[in-house]
Amino acid sequence: MRKLTGEKLLEALISVVPIAIIVVAIYSFQFTMVFPDDTVTIHNLIGFLLSLVAIILGMAFFSMGSDTAMTKVGKYIGSSITKRKSIVLIIVMSFLLGLMITIAEPDLTVMGDLLASKINPWILKAVIGASVGVFLVIGLLRIIFQKSLKIWLIFFYFIVFALAALLDDANGDPILSITFDSGGVTTGPVTVPFLLTFGAGVAAVRGGRNSSSDSFGVMGICSVGPLIFVMVFLIIMSKLGVDFSTLRNSVEASPSVLGVLGSTFFEMLLAVGPILIFFVIYELIFIKIPAKELIEILLGFLVTYFGLSVFLSGAKYGLIPVAFNLGSVISDPVYSGRYDYLLFIIAAVVGLAVVLVEPGVHVLTQQVNEVSNGAISKRKMLIALSIGVAAAVALAVFKYMYGTFPIVYLYVPLYLIALFLSFTVPDIYTAIAFDSGGVASGTMSSCFILPFIIGIAGAHEGRGTGFGVIGLISVMPIICVQFVGFAAKLKTDVTYAIAKKKVREANDCQIVHLD
Numbered sequence: 001m002r003k004l005t006g007e008k009l010l011e012a013l014i015s016v017v018p019i020a021i022i023v024v025a026i027y028s029f030q031f032t033m034v035f036p037d038d039t040v041t042i043h044n045l046i047g048f049l050l051s052l053v054a055i056i057l058g059m060a061f062f063s064m065g066s067d068t069a070m071t072k073v074g075k076y077i078g079s080s081i082t083k084r085k086s087i088v089l090i091i092v093m094s095f096l097l098g099l100m101i102t103i104a105e106p107d108l109t110v111m112g113d114l115l116a117s118k119i120n121p122w123i124l125k126a127v128i129g130a131s132v133g134v135f136l137v138i139g140l141l142r143i144i145f146q147k148s149l150k151i152w153l154i155f156f157y158f159i160v161f162a163l164a165a166l167l168d169d170a171n172g173d174p175i176l177s178i179t180f181d182s183g184g185v186t187t188g189p190v191t192v193p194f195l196l197t198f199g200a201g202v203a204a205v206r207g208g209r210n211s212s213s214d215s216f217g218v219m220g221i222c223s224v225g226p227l228i229f230v231m232v233f234l235i236i237m238s239k240l241g242v243d244f245s246t247l248r249n250s251v252e253a254s255p256s257v258l259g260v261l262g263s264t265f266f267e268m269l270l271a272v273g274p275i276l277i278f279f280v281i282y283e284l285i286f287i288k289i290p291a292k293e294l295i296e297i298l299l300g301f302l303v304t305y306f307g308l309s310v311f312l313s314g315a316k317y318g319l320i321p322v323a324f325n326l327g328s329v330i331s332d333p334v335y336s337g338r339y340d341y342l343l344f345i346i347a348a349v350v351g352l353a354v355v356l357v358e359p360g361v362h363v364l365t366q367q368v369n370e371v372s373n374g375a376i377s378k379r380k381m382l383i384a385l386s387i388g389v390a391a392a393v394a395l396a397v398f399k400y401m402y403g404t405f406p407i408v409y410l411y412v413p414l415y416l417i418a419l420f421l422s423f424t425v426p427d428i429y430t431a432i433a434f435d436s437g438g439v440a441s442g443t444m445s446s447c448f449i450l451p452f453i454i455g456i457a458g459a460h461e462g463r464g465t466g467f468g469v470i471g472l473i474s475v476m477p478i479i480c481v482q483f484v485g486f487a488a489k490l491k492t493d494v495t496y497a498i499a500k501k502k503v504r505e506a507n508d509c510q511i512v513h514l515d
Helices: 002-033 038-081 087-101 106-114 121-144 148-165 169-185 192-204 218-239 257-287 293-328 333-357 357-370 378-401 408-421 428-442 442-459 470-503
Strands: none
Touching: 002 038, 002 293, 002 333, 038 087, 038 257, 038 293, 038 333, 087 121, 087 192, 087 257, 087 293, 106 121, 106 169, 106 257, 106 293, 121 148, 121 169, 121 218, 121 408, 148 192, 148 218, 148 408, 148 428, 148 470, 169 218, 169 408, 169 428, 169 442, 169 470, 192 218, 192 428, 218 428, 257 293, 293 333, 293 442, 333 378, 333 442, 357 378, 378 428, 378 470, 408 470, 428 470, 442 470
């Protein structure tokens, strides 16, 4: 246990170092070149450094708790409901689980707080939670009845963009931005380990030749649900008179430490508590795990709750205000004219660093490596995700600094490319890619990149609200991971073509060694 804790702390520390270096370097430049006597900025920097301690501790404890609780719970329940072969049980249990784990998602809490001036956070959570519940049912039924993932994705994304065509000019851009961000925040540190193992458990019990590829794709399906539900919800609110074009481009500058701790621990109790209660009741009725393992899982839940609460407290207190302050200052038209190129470099580097910090990324890359038996390494996945997120953040900076065009002009071509690539790569890469999009747009994207872009948008009025960057982060890794799959497929095809030439006659029996 002590060794495990040390390993998790070291892993968390290494992950946080890049983003800490970036922020300190930018602030050092800001002190010397822009605001050398700005005490508010110094206060934010001190808060950021203190919050890093909480983030490191929270990430380590969450990772440790996730390994012993959430992943096991997902696999147990997924395999259990599949073995009972009751469609009604699958539908009811999957919907309830999707609803509860989404409400528990800290990413959604952060986004709800940023939208509180227009939408009640708990109503937003309920809408998104219900959408994930419905689409989790669809995702599991797809696995059970062995239906094509890419066909379902094309069908649902067609609905999304058909709804987008109904948006009016005034609210169209902010509604679309919020909608695609809502799809990204559904898959964070709570849902990732649960949904990955839940889908894997169902696929393992069902079996079949596609069980490996069917282990993935559940998160990709679940990320589409909020796009449809939230867009309909926001269209209705718009018709009722809510003006999303006036959404404020700001965040709380200096939150109270005790206030953040109290509210966050309480929010996480309300969020994680129902999942624990649900599991205990389900376990007593259906699974009946050995007492020793049940105690380990319950302790894992406690560690997960503590880790999530500490992590989110640190993010709210230090990351969000600092990110907003950085975005506001370095993109201010008074100062940014000479350093615009640096802003794109900073944005790309921030995107690279955030991937390393994202808790869910490590869960996904580990499972991908295990399911593929090392064929898709963690290194390949991290490189693809890092490039995708870096490109997404740079695109968002361009949109809110220079672009007067609607954000749909970015979403449509990117999703068309992603869906087209799904027909050129093996199914397992498509499933992993669409899961990757959800994982990359996790807690760090909500707590750092989103307020960073909101700060940039606030310094350039008339360019938009700053929302939409999480939606871009969701789609870019899909493209990058599928390019990895395309390269792997091309390499395999070339290898087989070379091997085929070595066969002298059609009926000649030879042993061909493939490197």
